[in-house]
Amino acid sequence: xxxxxxxxxxxxxxxxxxxxxxxxxxxxxxxxxxxxxxxxxxxxxxxxxxxxxxxxxxxxxxxxxx
Numbered sequence: 001x002x003x004x005x006x007x008x009x010x011x012x013x014x015x016x017x018x019x020x021x022x023x024x025x026x027x028x029x030x031x032x033x034x035x036x037x038x039x040x041x042x043x044x045x046x047x048x049x050x051x052x053x054x055x056x057x058x059x060x061x062x063x064x065x066x
Contacts, residue, residue, distance in 0.1 A: 016030070019033050019037065022037075035052075039052070
């Protein structure tokens with residue numbers, strides 16, 4: 001699984017409320033929505049990023065024993 005960087009973010013409450021509304025409309029968490037918005041802003045500025053790695057969920061596959 002890809003390791004994610006956690007950090008505190010100081011943001012205007014009204015701005016965060018707008019992020020939360022967008023997240024709800026897009027069926028995402030506020031954190032996921034913030035990440036999408038940051039990626040879109042960087043792309044608009046011409047910054048090239050590697051595509052995000054999907055998060056693996058669920059149980060790991062059973063190992064075959066012989």
